[in-house]
Amino acid sequence: MTQTATIQQAIFSWYDQNGRKHLPWQQNINPYRVWLSEVMLQQTTVAAVIPYFERFTKSFPTVQALAAADVDDVLHLWSGLGYYSRARNLHKAAQMVVDVFGGVFPENLDDLQKLPGVGRSTAGAIASISMGIRAPILDGNVKRVLARLHTVSGWPGKSSVAKELWNISDQYTPNERLPAWTQAMMDMGATLCTRSKPKCESCPVEQWCEAHAQGRETSYPEPKPKKVLPEKHVRMLMLVNDHGEVLLEKRPPVGIWGGLWSFPEFEADDELSFSVQNKLGVMLADTEQWNSFRHTFSHYHLHIEPVKAFTESGATAIADDKICWHPLNEVMSLGVSAPVKDLLSRLEKSL
The missing domain is CATH 3.90.79.10 (Nucleoside Triphosphate Pyrophosphohydrolase)
Structure with a gap:
């Protein structure tokens, strides 16, 4: 068995025993609910998102309901969650799903990324979790796991660093159990491989982690170069x-x-x-x-x-x-x- 396959197996075993499986968006899984949760979770914690997700899906249970809503009602339900362009893009994307794609989320990454506010990683999460399509992801949590695992230097916002991390993510993405894999990688970053005080003793890839071997876990990934805010x-x-x-x-x-x-x-x-x-x-x-x-x-x-x-x-x-x-x-x-x-x-x- 290759090291890649061994690491995949270790992550699956950890997820089966410890992964989060009872979050609201993990129930009644469909592309709409996965997409909504992924957009809400951008730069926002799970704890903060849960009540918003529940209120949102109660008011707009389907993409058709969201597309037909008044944008003011969408913004009201989003109020307090921040980064309001996400809410406006959600509304526009819902209308695009209805008007352009006949009310059905497209089942390929290129078309998913045509939706306002949907980038490569969000498209990958929608495709892998709700459709079982093989697609790597690279959200903030996964960047942290992979940057530490392979001591990838540089700020991930830099194109050359992002390209290297995407290649690593693609290398590890398996051909089976795609929903479990995607959730496992996000869970590892959120619950174990945290920004500060990572729980390395509980991590399934501890023995292969290059940053851990050097005792420099928190040195990766490198932060965005600071600038003085006006x-x-x-x-x-x-x-x-x-x-x-x-x-x-x-x-x-x-x-x-x-x-x-x-x-x-x-x-x-x-x-x-x-x-x-x-x-x-x-x-x-x-x-x-x-x-x-x-x-x-x-x-x-x-x-x-x-x-x-x-x-x-x-x-x-x-x-x-x-x-x-x-x-x-x-x-x-x-x-x-x-x-x-x-x-x-x-x-x-x-x-």
């Missing part, structure tokens, strides 16, 4: 009218918090009353500055300065269909970002 400042206006309604603005479909509802924003160093009157045509009364806080995105830090204010009596008309008054006790049903959701909750309690 700092941005914005003032969010939490404006309430006589009817107990709060003013919210629909953000553009692309970019940060794309398609979500948020508070109208103003430059932090502008004269607020003048800027509000110029943009919204209303006068402010009883303004109250709240403590600022920082929210970090992948590419910058955003310092948010919330300002609570009221409109002058009777001033409710806004000449912009993307800026609307919403009853404060109903806004939690909208798609909003986590920081805005927190501010809305605090605003309601303060009134």
